[in-house]
Each structure stands twice: as structure tokens, then as C-alpha cells.
Amino acid sequence: MLVERAANITDIEFINSCILYGARKGHYSFDAENPDMVKAMKRESRSVIVDGFLHDKRRATATIFTLENNRIGTLIMCEVAPNAMGYEIYAMSVAKKHQRKGYGGQMLDSVTRNFLYDNVLARCLPVSEVMKKLLKSRGFVFHGEDGEYDTYVKTGFDCRITEEPMALRY
Numbered sequence: 001m002l003v004e005r006a007a008n009i010t011d012i013e014f015i016n017s018c019i020l021y022g023a024r025k026g027h028y029s030f031d032a033e034n035p036d037m038v039k040a041m042k043r044e045s046r047s048v049i050v051d052g053f054l055h056d057k058r059r060a061t062a063t064i065f066t067l068e069n070n071r072i073g074t075l076i077m078c079e080v081a082p083n084a085m086g087y088e089i090y091a092m093s094v095a096k097k098h099q100r101k102g103y104g105g106q107m108l109d110s111v112t113r114n115f116l117y118d119n120v121l122a123r124c125l126p127v128s129e130v131m132k133k134l135l136k137s138r139g140f141v142f143h144g145e146d147g148e149y150d151t152y153v154k155t156g157f158d159c160r161i162t163e164e165p166m167a168l169r170y
Contacts, residue, residue: 002106007062015074018093026127057082072098086119118156123149
């Protein structure tokens with residue numbers, strides 16, 4: 001079973017490598033071959049770890065998942081909008097050598113446990129079929145399209161979606 005802990009400054013390269021690997025496979029909306037975009041992504045992950053905020057002022061946390069002290073994957077959760085109710089899976093990645101072993105499902109199970117009473121939003125690019133299936137298997141439902149993304153929502157206990165997630169997008 002995976003162990004989770006808060007990410008720290010020593011995890012930045014691991015987080016960035018996981019996200020860059022996913023971006024090169026088309027799972028993130030930035031161009032992983034563009035040096036300026038990569039620098040911006042690295043600044044964003046550092047901001048989450050050091051300051052607890054994304055650059056758009058949404059509170060965010062980064063988590064590292066380990067197995068026998070080996071880093072397996074990373075998860076960045078953030079507010080759907082500054083000071084709003086509800087959370088978004090901003091980034092979720094399993095390291096290349098640990099993929100297809102069920103770790104992504106365990107990471108998503110952690111989200112559903114830790115955010116049991118909160119609405120959780122996830123946006124996926126069309127190429128992210130594995131993530132879409134994983135979200136559906138964990139109780140997320142397709143909510144609609146948000147530009148280039150398919151949006152999935154898991155409603156927390158005693159919660160309703162009071163705003164369309166598309167209205168929360170910047």
C-alpha cells in the first residue's frame with residue numbers, strides 16, 4: 001500500500017519529471033518541448049511546495065506517494081477558484097517505471113478519502129483515456145466539456161455543485 005506525505009523541496013525534480021513525462025504523452029495542456037513552458041511549469045510546482053499557492057493565487061498542496069521509501073507518484077490538489085468551495089486535481093502522475101501497477105488508482109482512492117465531504121473536479125484532455133476510466137471507476141461523473149478538456153466531478157457527501165465548473169475556469 002502506498003504511503004503519502006507532503007512534498008518538500010527535495011521532491012521538485014521528481015514532480016517535474018513526472019509531469020513532463022505525462023506532458024510529452026499529451027496528458028497535460030502545455031508544450032513539453034517549449035523551454036519557456038517548461039520553466040513556467042517548474043516555477044509553478046516550486047510555488048506550490050514553497051508557498052502553498054499556484055501562480056493564479058489558488059491554494060494548492062503537493063503530495064508524494066511512496067512504496068518502501070521509493071517515490072511512486074505525485075498529486076497536486078488546488079482550490080477550483082481562489083477561496084472557493086471545492087477542489088481540483090491539478091496534476092496527478094505516476095513515475096514511468098511504476099505505471100500500470102494500480103498505483104494511480106490508489107492515489108485517486110486517497111483523494112476520495114481525503115476529500116470525502118468536498119466536491120472534487122478533474123479535467124482531462126481527450127488523449128487521457130486511462131485517467132478517464134480511472135475517474136469513472138472511482139465515482140467521478142462526466143460533467144461536460146471545458147474548452148479542450150473533459151470535466152469530471154465527484155460530489156462530496158452533503159454537497160451540491162452550485163456552479164458549473166466551466167464558470168470557475170480562468
